[in-house]
Amino acid sequence: MHSRELSILGGVAILLSACGDSGSGTGSAGDSSGGASGSTSGSTGAGPTTGVPTTSATATDASTSGASDSQGTSSTTAASTSGSTGEPASSTGAVSATDASTGGSTSGDTTTGDTTTGGDCQPGDTQGMGDVEKSFLWVANSDEGSISKVDTQNLLEVARYRSGPMFGYDENPSRTAVSFDGRFVIVNNRQSGRSTVIAANVEDCEDKNGNGKIDTSLNKNDLRAWGSDECVKWSIQHPFNNDIGGGPRGVTWAPGVFNKDTCEFEHPVVWVGYLPAQPGQAHMVRLDGATGAVEETVVINNWNIGDTSWGPYGAALDKDLNVWFTGLRGELFRVNTGENPATFDRWQPPFNQQFYGMTVDPDGDPWFGNNCGFITTFDPIDEKFIDVPGTDACHRGLAADKDGSVWVADNSQCGVWQVDHKLNKLIAFHPLNPCSTPVGVSVDLEGYVWVVDESGWAWKIDPKNVPAKKKIDIVGDHYTYSDMTGGQLKSVILPQ
Numbered sequence: 001m002h003s004r005e006l007s008i009l010g011g012v013a014i015l016l017s018a019c020g021d022s023g024s025g026t027g028s029a030g031d032s033s034g035g036a037s038g039s040t041s042g043s044t045g046a047g048p049t050t051g052v053p054t055t056s057a058t059a060t061d062a063s064t065s066g067a068s069d070s071q072g073t074s075s076t077t078a079a080s081t082s083g084s085t086g087e088p089a090s091s092t093g094a095v096s097a098t099d100a101s102t103g104g105s106t107s108g109d110t111t112t113g114d115t116t117t118g119g120d121c122q123p124g125d126t127q128g129m130g131d132v133e134k135s136f137l138w139v140a141n142s143d144e145g146s147i148s149k150v151d152t153q154n155l156l157e158v159a160r161y162r163s164g165p166m167f168g169y170d171e172n173p174s175r176t177a178v179s180f181d182g183r184f185v186i187v188n189n190r191q192s193g194r195s196t197v198i199a200a201n202v203e204d205c206e207d208k209n210g211n212g213k214i215d216t217s218l219n220k221n222d223l224r225a226w227g228s229d230e231c232v233k234w235s236i237q238h239p240f241n242n243d244i245g246g247g248p249r250g251v252t253w254a255p256g257v258f259n260k261d262t263c264e265f266e267h268p269v270v271w272v273g274y275l276p277a278q279p280g281q282a283h284m285v286r287l288d289g290a291t292g293a294v295e296e297t298v299v300i301n302n303w304n305i306g307d308t309s310w311g312p313y314g315a316a317l318d319k320d321l322n323v324w325f326t327g328l329r330g331e332l333f334r335v336n337t338g339e340n341p342a343t344f345d346r347w348q349p350p351f352n353q354q355f356y357g358m359t360v361d362p363d364g365d366p367w368f369g370n371n372c373g374f375i376t377t378f379d380p381i382d383e384k385f386i387d388v389p390g391t392d393a394c395h396r397g398l399a400a401d402k403d404g405s406v407w408v409a410d411n412s413q414c415g416v417w418q419v420d421h422k423l424n425k426l427i428a429f430h431p432l433n434p435c436s437t438p439v440g441v442s443v444d445l446e447g448y449v450w451v452v453d454e455s456g457w458a459w460k461i462d463p464k465n466v467p468a469k470k471k472i473d474i475v476g477d478h479y480t481y482s483d484m485t486g487g488q489l490k491s492v493i494l495p496q
Contacts, residue, residue, distance in 0.1 A: 161232060172189055180253055321337050357408070395408050439481065
């Protein structure tokens with residue numbers, strides 16, 4: 001918690017004015033128990049180092065820049081790059097779905113509501129496209145190279161999609177993030193270096209083969225061949241270092257510019273982090289959410305704190321639309337997206353911090369699940385790292401809700417912690433049973449907390465009645481993190 005207040009009107013004004021991973025994918029706590037390195041002692045950490053960017057013509061130029069400069073570098077790119085594959089290549093064997101007007105699955109249902117235009121819309125009114133009626137949990141299936149779409153209201157897996165052209169751990173998806181309006185999800189494949197975006201609603205899918213129908217997955221067993229599912233919008237290959245540690249992980253959407261006439265956010269973007277071929281560097285890239293084109297590359301030099309064979313590990317947006325991210329047991333970074341080109345700040349944490357999962361609460365404060373250590377937050381005003389007493393454990397993913405709690409997966413006692421993010425104090429520890437390796441945590445649009453267990457299931461938790469939690473089985477190895485429902489992003493941008 002910090003004392004600064006920023007009303008939601010201020011956040012909207014910004015939009016309007018802007019008009020340890022395991023190589024096998026098992027990801028157990030034991031895989032990530034290595035010690036931290038290179039961090040500084042003390043409760044406040046080092047002061048920020050602000051990157052002074054330079055610009056160059058292409059992403060390729062940025063990728064080949066030297067690693068000796070300690071400042072942040074940003075390169076603005078053209079609308080497309082050589083690494084982009086655009087739409088997945090078409091393939092034979094696609095099975096026709098029902099007509100797009102009826103859908104044939106939860107993803108195809110239409111919803112009622114005010115669909116008028118003319119300037120009376122407010123941010124958050126998505127006109128049935130990604131509202132609660134269409135709230136989904138997106139779970140990475142690392143062992144299959146796929147992503148599951150789960151209806152959060154009915155606890156039903158309604159579709160499954162390939163995340164890339166290769167199979168299983170050759171793709172190895174591990175991070176999913178949902179757009180602000182709930183209409184699109186991105187999945188990052190750490191082994192292949194690929195990012196793929198899928199449309200949640202049939203209305204946003206494209207009849208690429210011209211047969212008058214949307215050919216797409218209709219249930220959990222309907223996994224289509226790569227290139228044949230017409231709800232896969234685009235997929236790109238990042239110029240990463242071809243090592244699983246360097247593959248894309250940390251990811252967050254930014255809403256874009258709200259158009260009152262269409263009641264939509266236009267030009268949403270995605271920020272993704274990975275390690276390029278150049279040693280000692282990390283990249284955070286801004287992608288056009290509609291096409292995957294690289295719009296900007298922020299080059300982080302002196303990537304030398306923590307487990308540096310891993311790239312940007314987690315990422316989240318704050319209410320000022322800045323992107324926060326961490327290295328694995330490494331530093332804390334903030335990409336200042338209001339600058340053109342973007343700059344970044346960096347902070348070295350105290351020696352006992354072993355950053356793993358991370359998120360940002362509605363106040364704009366970053367939170368970290370240390371593996372192992374305390375649950376920790378960072379006060380951006382006083383530049384202090386603050387431990388939450390009584391939470392010493394081996395933590396994984398975490399998420400903040402709009403009602404004042406941060407929820408953190410724990411592999412030590414096998415459950416989920418609940419922390420008051422206003423007072424920075426422990427509320428309760430909630431055991432889970434069955435429980436194997438809880439990894440990802442997300443909060444959906446209704447405020448329910450989701451904890452995904454790597455061993456093949458997820459828990460839906462009512463914060464007001466935790467013992468009444470519900471379990472849904474999802475086949476696969478779920479090494480999955482990030483804002484898997486879009487509720488995190490919405491709670492930060494529109495917290496009321």
